[in-house]
Amino acid sequence: MTTSSGAAWIASPTLKKVAQGIKKKFNWGRALVISIPTIWLAIFFLVPFLVVFKISLSTTEIAQPPYSALFAWDAEEAIAVLRLNLGNYLFLFEDTLYIDAYWSSIKIAAISTALTLVIAYPMAYAIARSHPKYRMILLALVILPFWTSFLLRVYAWMGFLKKDGVINGFLLNVGIIDQPLAIMNTDTAVYIGIIYTYLPFMILPLYTALEKLDGTLLEAAADLGATAWKTFFFVTLPLSVPGIVAGCMLVFIPAVGEFVIPALLGGSDTLMIGRVLWDEFFLNRDWPMASAVAIVMLLFLVLPIMLFRNTQGTKGENF
C-alpha cells in the first residue's frame, strides 16, 4: 500500500495530538506576545491618562495635592457626593489664550513638518540609492546626533543663532550683512530647532520606504515613456507614501507639544501649548486647568490620527 501510506500518516491519531499540542502552545505564545504591549500601554498610558482626566474635573485648592477630591463620603448621612467641575473645559474656550496657543502650536508643527519632509526626502533618497557599502555609514551619520544630549544640542544652536553668535559673526566678517540678523528668540529659531531635532525621525521611515522600491519599476516607467521627473511623481512618490505618513506623524505629534525648543530658542511672543501647560502647572499651580489643556490637546491630536490609521488599516485588509 505504498500509495495510501501518505494519507494514513496524516490521519494517525498520535500525529493529530501532536498537531493539537502545537496549536495550543501557539495560542499561548500569541496571548503572551500581545499581552506584554497591552499591559505596558495600560500601565504607562491608560492609567496616567485617567489620572490626568480625573484631575481636570476637579477644582484648585491650596492644599497638598493642589486640587479637590471628586468623591466625598458623608458617613453620618451615608451620602456619597460626586463633584465634577466642567469649568476648566469651558474656560478653555472663553479665554482666547488657549485657542491661540493651540492654533499656533499646530501651525508651527505643520510648517516644520512640511519643511522637514522637503529637506529629508532628498537625503533619504540619496542614502537609499547610494552604494550598499556606504549606506550603513550614511545612516549612522543620520543617527549620530542622538549620542549627545538633546538639551546640549539646543544650547549649541543658541550659540549659533544669537546676536553675537557664530552665524552672525561669520556673515559680518565676510561682509554679507552689516547689521546682525535677529534670529534668536523668533519663530524662525523655533523652526530651525524643530527641523534640526526631528530630521532623523523623518529620514529613517522615508529611507525604509525608498530602499524597498524595486529598481525595475523605475526602468519600466522609463520604458513606457516617463522622463525622470515623471517617474518620480507617478511611481517613486506614490510608493513612498507610507514612509511620508510615518515620518510626518513622528515629527508632527511631538512638535505640537514641544516645550524645550520654544522655551530656549523662541521669543516671548512664540505661543505654544507646551509652554502654556508648563505655566499652568508650575507658575499658576492650577493643576486642574493644566490637565484640561493636556486632555484637549490629546483629543485634538489622537482622534484624527486614530481615524486615519483606522481607514488605512481596513484598506490594507481589503487586499
Next chain:
Amino acid sequence: MSPAERGQQVTLEERQPFIEIKNVTKKFGDFVAVDDLSLDIYQSELFCLLGGSGSGKSTLLRMLAGFENPTHGQIVIDGVDMTDIPPWKRSINMMFQSYALFPHLTVESNIAFGLKREGVAAREIKARVQDMIDLVQLNKFAKRKPAQLSGGQRQRVALARALIKRPKVLLLDEPLGALDKKLREETQFELINIQESLGVTFVVVTHDQEEAMTLASRMAVMHEGEIQQLGLPHEVYEFPTNRFVAEFIGSVNMFEGHVVEDEPDYVMIASKEAGSHLYVSHGISCSPNQNVSVAIRPEKILMSHNKPEHDYNCCPGVVEDIAYMGNMSVFKIRLDSGKTVRITRFNRERSEDEYFTWHDKVFLTWGPTSCVVLTS
C-alpha cells in the same frame, strides 16, 4: 502556420533588416558581457535569444531597450541610430521578467500608464485600454491591484501594458519563466497568436530551450557574449554546428572518433567508444583521419534485442537504468566500451512493441541521416 513555416518566409523574402546590431561590445569593468556581436532581426519576426545565465542575452536586450549603452558598436532600429536615444524616447517596449507592475495602480491604470505619460486624450486612452483588456481577457480584473492577481494574470497585464503604445519592437525577458508548466504551454500559443495578429517584432530572451523552440520563428544561441548558432529552431536542433550548441539544446550522446572513409556523399567514422563504425550519409569538409565528434539525439536511437543487418551504426550494450516518465521512458545503456548512452522511447506498452527491462542485452542503431558530425 508553425513557427518554422513563418521563419522560412522571412528568409525567403529578401528584406531590409529592422534591427541591426553592429559589432556591439558591452563591458562591465573587466567582464565582457557581449563580445563584438553582430545580428540582424527582421520586421515581424519572433526572434529568440537563447542562452544560459551570464551568456549576455539579457544585456543585449537591455541595450535594445536603452537601459545600457554599448561600450563599442552601434544599434540601429528602423533606420535610426539608437546610441543617444534614452529609453523613454524609444518606440520599443519591454515585458520584464518580474513583470514590474506598479503595485499602487489598478490593472487599468497600469495598462494606461504609457499613454498617459504621452499625453494622449482621455477618451482615446479609455478606448485603447479597453481594447487591450479585451485582447488579454482581463475584463473581470480591470479594477484590481497587481497584488490581487495570479501569476498568469499579472503576465497578461504586463503584456498589455507593453503593447498598448504600439511599439515597433516588443522585448520580452523570460516571458513565461514565472508560470507553471500547464499555463506556460497555453500562454506560448497565445503569445504567438498575439504576435501574428499585431505583426509587432518580438525579441524574446530565454534560458529555456523548449520555450525558444515553440516561440521562435528564428533563434540565436548565445554563450559567453557571442552567438554560437543562428537559424530556424529545427535547424539549430537537428544540425548543431558545434559541440556547445549540440549539448546546450536538448540532450545528446557524443561519440569521439576519426574519419576512415571520406567520400563526397558519405563518411565512415571509426569510434572505439561506440564499438562500431559510424556511417553518415552526407559529405563533410575534413581532412583524412581527422578526429571528430558524432552527436546523436536520444530519441533518434532505436533499440532492439536482435542484431541489425548492417555492421555500422550498431552498438551492443546492456540496459543499466530505466526512468519511467509516463508518456516516455529514458533508458541508460552501458555500451561494451564502457560508455553510457541515453535514449528515449515512447511507451506503447499495450501495442506490439518489444519490451525491455533491466540487464537486457540490446543493440542500438540509427539511420544514416540521424547523426551530426561536429568538427569543432
